[in-house]
Amino acid sequence: MSMTPQQLVAEAKAQIREVDANSAAQRISAGAVVIDVREPAEFDAGRLPNAVNIPRGVLEFKTSDHPALANKDAEILLYCKTGGRSALATLNLQRLGYTRPVSMVGGFEAWVNAGQPVVTGTTSFDA
Template sequence: MKFLIDNWYLVLTAVISGGLLLWTSFRGKAGGVSTAEAVRLLNREKGVLIDVSEPEEFAQGHAVGARNVPLNLLTTGEPIKQLPSNKALPLVLMCKTGARASRAAGILRGQGFTQVVPVAGGLAAWREASLPVEKSAA
C-alpha cells in the first residue's frame, strides 16, 4: 500500500492510459464498421447495402450495388420498398462521410432491423479502399 501512496502519479498514469485504450476501442465500434467488414457482411452474410444520401449525391457516385434510401425518407414511417422485408438481414449503411448513416442506423434499429451497421468514413473510405463506385444515369 505504501508503494501505491508513494507512487500515486504512476498509478494514475496507468489508469488513464488503460481508460484511453478502452475508450478508443469502444469508440471505433460505435463509429461503424471498416470497409473490409462491410464487404464481408455483404458477401458472406447476404447483407444489403443502403446509401442514405440524397438522390443528387447518389447519382454523382455510390458503391456498386447500393440501394438509395435518403435519410429523410426513413423518418416518414412509410413502408420503403428498397429495404428488405427480412429484418434479420444485415443492413450496411453508407453516405458521403458516414454521419448520416450513423443516424439512419438508429432509426432502422427502432423500426425493428436487428443487424444495422454504418460504414466508418462512408463513401470516402470506400473509395480510399479502391472498392467499386458507379454513377447513376442522369
C-alpha cells in the first residue's frame, strides 16, 4: 500500500509523544537534549537555545557516534520547521531504543509564535 508523506507523519504522530512550545521550553530548562533535524541553512537562520543540528536525513546514522545521542535514556526534544520531520525522527529514535524522545508539535514556527527565545548565526555543521 502506497502512502503520502502526510500519512506517514500522521502514522508517526500516533506512536510518539509530542509537546507544545511552552512545555518544550520547560524541558530545555530541565536539561533535555535538543536536536534540530532541519537542514544546516535552516538551523543557522534561527534555532532553539542549546540545539544541536543533526539533519533528518542522517540522524539514524549518527546515533552511535554523536555525543548528543550517547545516552538512550536521556530526554531528547526533537524539532523541525513545522513538526513533520521531527515526528518521523522521534519515531525512528524510539525504534532504535531511545526511551524518552519527544517531538515539538508545530516545530520552530510554533516556538517563534509562542515568543520563545531564538538563537541565530552560523555554527559548525556537526553531523
